[in-house]
Amino acid sequence: MRTLIILALLVSGAGCTRWSLDHHLNNAYRYYEDDDCERVMLELSQAERRSRSRSYLQPEISLLRGQCLERQKLFVDAAQTYQFIIVRYPTSEYAYRARARLETLRQLGHYHADEPVRAVPAAAAPRS
Numbered sequence: 001m002r003t004l005i006i007l008a009l010l011v012s013g014a015g016c017t018r019w020s021l022d023h024h025l026n027n028a029y030r031y032y033e034d035d036d037c038e039r040v041m042l043e044l045s046q047a048e049r050r051s052r053s054r055s056y057l058q059p060e061i062s063l064l065r066g067q068c069l070e071r072q073k074l075f076v077d078a079a080q081t082y083q084f085i086i087v088r089y090p091t092s093e094y095a096y097r098a099r100a101r102l103e104t105l106r107q108l109g110h111y112h113a114d115e116p117v118r119a120v121p122a123a124a125a126p127r128s
Helices: 002-033 037-050 055-071 075-088 093-107
Strands: none
Touching: 002 037, 002 055, 037 055, 055 075, 055 093, 075 093
């Protein structure tokens, strides 16, 4: 009987972890729709911590992170995130989407596939 109770607690604990992960991922999408990338990044970080044993969710988390980086005009970081997805998960649906995002960035002039990605320093603030 004791073994059965312990197994039931372990199974229910795993379900709570999955629920918590889904909760954070759903919140991230909700905040993305509201154009609140700061909260998206927070929710994605929390989802990522809970998904360590579920690596199949990493490309989805990374794609949403890349899209938020684009919204924040952090194109170099977004491109690096998309390249990570393509290299690490080449056959996933998210690799296909990451390639499309890179092509869009290329067409907009924010990414050049033939050149290595480089950071451009921000303009210096005027001194008073």
